Amino acid sequence: GAVVSQHPSRVICKSGTSVKIECRSLDFQATTMFWYRQFPKKSLMLMATSNEGSKATYEQGVEKDKFLINHASLTLSTLTVTSAHPEDSSFYICSARDPGGSGELFFGEGSRLTVL
Amino acid sequence: QKEVEQNSGPLSVPEGAIASLNCTYSDRVSQSFFWYRQYSGKSPELIMSIYSNGDKEDGRFTAQLNKASQYVSLLIRDSQPSDSATYLCAAQRAAGNKLTFGGGTRVLVKP
Numbered sequence: 001g002a003v004v005s006q007h008p009s010r011v012i013c014k015s016g017t018s019v020k021i022e023c024r025s026l027d028f029q030a031t032t033m034f035w036y037r038q039f040p041k042k043s044l045m046l047m048a049t050s051n052e053g054s055k056a057t058y059e060q061g062v063e064k065d066k067f068l069i070n071h072a073s074l075t076l077s078t079l080t081v082t083s084a085h086p087e088d089s090s091f092y093i094c095s096a097r098d099p100g101g102s103g104e105l106f107f108g109e110g111s112r113l114t115v116l
Numbered sequence: 117q118k119e120v121e122q123n124s125g126p127l128s129v130p131e132g133a134i135a136s137l138n139c140t141y142s143d144r145v146s147q148s149f150f151w152y153r154q155y156s157g158k159s160p161e162l163i164m165s166i167y168s169n170g171d172k173e174d175g176r177f178t179a180q181l182n183k184a185s186q187y188v189s190l191l192i193r194d195s196q197p198s199d200s201a202t203y204l205c206a207a208q209r210a211a212g213n214k215l216t217f218g219g220g221t222r223v224l225v226k227p
Contacts, residue, residue, distance in 0.1 A: 006159075034214060043204065043219045044160070093159045097212070104150060105206075105215055110159040 002098035003027050006108030013084055014116050021079045021111045023094030029074035030096035034105065035067075038091040050077040084115040119143055120207050120218035128224045135192040137221050139205030142186065146207040149181060149188045150215065154202045163203075164190065195225045 003026040013019050023033055031052045036044040048069050049057040056069035066088075068080040081088050091112050095105040120141045129135040141149075148167050152160035166172045166179040166188065178191040188207075192199055202222045206215040 032212075044217045046214055046216075049214060104162050104165050106162065107152075107159040112157075 002096065002106040004030075004094065004096050004106050004108040006094055006111055008111055009109055010112045010114075012114045012116065015085055016083055018080055018082045019084055019113060021081075021092055021094070021113075023077045023079070023096070023108050025075045025096045028096075028098055028100070030077075030099075031074060033071060033077040033094055033096045035069065035077075035079050036093045036095065038093060038110075044093065047079075052077075081113065084113070086115045089113055089115045118219070119216045120205055122203075122205050122218035122221045124219055125222040126224050127221055128226060129192075129195045131195060131197060131225055131227050133195055135195045135199065135223055135225070137190040137192075137203050137205075137223070139188040139190075139218055140186055141188070141205075141207045141216075143207065143209065143216075144186065145209050146186075147210055148208040149179070150206040150208070151177075151179060151188075151190045152204040152206065152217075153199075154204055154220065156201075160204055192223070195223075197225050197227055199223060200225045 005024045007022045033050040035047045037047050038044050047062045050069045050071040052071045058064045071077040093110040094108045122139050151164045153163050154160040164179040166181045172179045176193045180189045202220040204220045205218040208215050
C-alpha cells in the first residue's frame with residue numbers, strides 16, 4: 001500500500017506555544033489528505049480535509065484558526081496547533097488516499113501531542 | 117444514532133478460534149467499506165476493503181457485506197495473540213469521499 005509518513009511522532013510543549021506536525025506521502029502524490037484526532041480509547045474523528053493549493057475544509061466544531069492546515073505541495077500537508085492548551089493533548093493522525101487504489105486511506109504513524 | 121456502530125468489546129477469543137466482529141451503518145448511500153486494525157498507541161492499518169454484497173476473503177480474514185441490512189462483518193480465523201487489537205470499521209459514500217469510522221471493537225486473543 002501507499003506510504004504516508006508523519007513527523008514528529010511525539011511532541012511535548014508548554015501551554016500557549018504552537019506545534020507543527022508534518023504529513024508526507026512518500027511514493028505518490030496526494031491532492032487530498034485528511035487529518036484525524038483520536039482521544040484515548042476513542043475512535044478517529046475527522047478534523048479537516050487538506051486540499052493541495054486551496055483552503056482546507058474543516059469539520060463542524062473544529063476551529064480553523066486553532067488548527068491551521070497548509071497543503072503547499074502534492075506530497076506535504078502540515079497541521080499547526082496554535083496556542084496549544086492541555087485539552088489539545090491528543091493523538092493526531094494524517095492520512096491520504098492512493099490515487100491508484102479504490103478509496104482506501106493509508107495512515108501516517110501518528111503524532112502524540114502532550115501540552116503541559 | 118451514530119453513522120457507523122460497533123460493539124466496543126472487549127471480544128475475548130481463545131487462540132485458534134474464530135473472532136467475529138460486526139458493524140452497522142446508517143447512511144444508505146455508503147458504497148465502500150473498510151476494516152482497519154489499530155494496535156495500542158499506533159495508527160490504523162488497512163486489513164480489508166469490500167464494495168459488493170457477499171464475502172471477500174484474504175488469508176485468515178473474511179469480510180462480509182449486506183447492503184440491504186446495512187451490515188458489515190469481519191471474521192478472523194485461527195485467531196492469534198498478535199491479532200489482539202482494536203478493529204475499526206469505516207464507511208465511505210463514494211471513492212474520494214471521507215471515511216466515517218465506528219468506535220472500534222477491542223479484540224483480545226488469549227493463548
